[in-house]
Amino acid sequence: MPRLTKSLVDKLQPRESRYDVQCDAIRGFVIRVNADGSRTAVFRYWRDGRRRRVTIGQLGPGFTFDKARRKAVSLRGQVQDGADPARERQQRRSQLTFAELAERHMAEMVMPYKAASTIVGYRSLMRRHLLPTLGRKRIDEIDRDTVMRLHARIGETTKGAANRARSLLSSVFTSAETWGLRPIGSNPCRATPKFRENKDERYLTAEERGRLEDALCQAEAATKGYPRYVAPGSIKAVRLLLLTGARRGEIVGLEWSMVDLDGPAGSRRPRRA
16 A cells, blocks of 8 residues: 555546555545546544445545645544544534535635625525525435426526526535535536526617717716716726726726736837826
8 A cells, every 4th residue: 555645646547447545654544536537535444343434525626635634634533532533424414504515615615716796696696596495404405306496496587597506506515525525426416407598799889889988078077076976997997898898807807917018009008097
């Protein structure tokens, strides 16, 4: 049995069927290589004459080998102290609600990585569609039928919101699998259909463009605190949207490092506002 390291684990290749590689440095620490190439960290031990297993999590960007190794060391210590982590986890899993899981997902997988506008959208989907129906349910109670019924009900009003809620729900359960709170491959959103959305594009007419420009000019001339006043930065953002056709979030979150000042539009650096 080898001493498991990140470099060794990265070199493990999939086979026709899954196989396990045990670590000789941490007793019970195992990396399971699945047929699809994914790798799952597992901890195994004996308690009361029975072999127990704790799924630590699936390795990936959100859960590295080093994190899995530290968790295995912690579990090894718990077992040596007489604890039964597999049984304790099963008891916690049976009591964990979707609301608790969603809160952890937002704190650990969304807040540190997503843009502010995305976070606002996710919280809205949670508050309006997911938590009222699923919030008090235990996570092991939520199955594919539950997801499909919720998706269909939201879709009666807004198909786009139904699809976005389904995607968010899927990412929450992906986190649950990564954290070992649900078995790998048990995501209830898997293989559930999405609604077809018709995305229409419409451009401003010449008359509408003229009225918008008039409104922007009036806003520029207005004094702060008076009607029609709009902050200069907002006016510039609207004009940049008109010129580029970019999304609102792309312009609002634009930084100087993202701008190619030496491109074909000219080499002179514009003055910062």
